[in-house]
Amino acid sequence: MNETTPQDRIDEVPTLVDSSRVRELPTTARGARTREALVAAARRVFERDGFINSRLTDITTEADCSIGTFYTYFDSKEEIFTAVIQAAQKDMLHPSLPRVDSDLNNIPAILEASNRAYVDAYKRNARLNLLLEQVATIDPEFRRLRLARSAAFVQRSARWIKRMQDEGYADPELDPEMAARALLPMLGRMAYHVFALGDEGPDEDAIVSTATTVWLNALGIPRDGSKRA
Template sequence: MSEEAAREDKTPRTARGARTRRALLSAAGQEFGEKGFHEGSISGITRRAGCALGSFYTYFDSKDDIFRALVNDMSGQVRDYVSPRIAQARDGIDAERVGLLSFLEFARTHKEIYRIIDEAEFVDQAAYRAHYENTASRMAARLTKAAEKGDVRPDVEEVHAWAIMGMNVFLGLRYGVWDDSRPAEDIAAIANALVEKGIGRQS
């Protein structure tokens, strides 16, 4: 059986199985977020999840396997939290403000995401790269639609998406993880003024 087929074979087939897998992923987020990948353990994950060791191997092959799944899962959580909020934005420029605001909110309640994603660079380079490439791709598509509507400059491209994403990543680290005392709305407004001056519709 190929690695891909084996992974598919571990997909939960019942609601109970889906809940168990979710509990394991949540526990892995806590374990790796607190201890890091190398110090974290499968036994620590199962203990946090309240699962038997055998349950772990029903859904994951190894510590590496659940870490890879966790990176993908956390990337999806960010997307699922941010995207519906962006859909309510007034226009293309406001969408970037809402996007950063939503990300700051997410980071403040999931501070472990930075340690996990950063470690992925050394534990699973493919998952690490996919996290940022997928995020930038969604942002680039959003900017393209904004350009088509006339909300932003017509020459926006991938470079703009990566630049805005890079800004958001470090603002999330500074004002989401290191110190979350300043209102997220203030941070998003200040950053959005830069975005508007940079790619806003030219008069």
């Protein structure tokens, strides 16, 4: 396995939230439990009603607490939404490609496993991913952070594609970044339509299998994982 560069070893995925929007965590165990209950209740309400239609009273009712208790921990609906995303973001959006230093013994299997991990994470957080689409249209700062996160995924995938070219597996004529920009949204949109919007068409296995085949074909990687002739 090749050594990675310092750039490859850093955390490549920017945050989805501005942590300055959320006040510091409570210092007591009781406070931490109350705040956690509010965040969990807010997630349920947001997923059920959408961000725009949700009210603070809906959240406090769901959490079985008073509005005064809410304001002990959060200033607004925007702040608790930020806390919801902050708690879930590590599980929500994973790059659909392995790290640059992944073993190359079986590229199709590696790619399929990575695509499946993405789809599984999307499915677990389908309603929250639908909320991301909604909030990105009304909150410029959230949209900026989301675009930065997407750009990081593109760069990470482009480095992986470049390595596939350098090792003799992928079509050397492709621009790695443009290929990543073209291919990355495909898996995300398929997962979005099926799990967030409720399209009853393809199942999880079909999504993963099709996405993996399209990636391999688009990059010119032989289906048996061998190097190009």
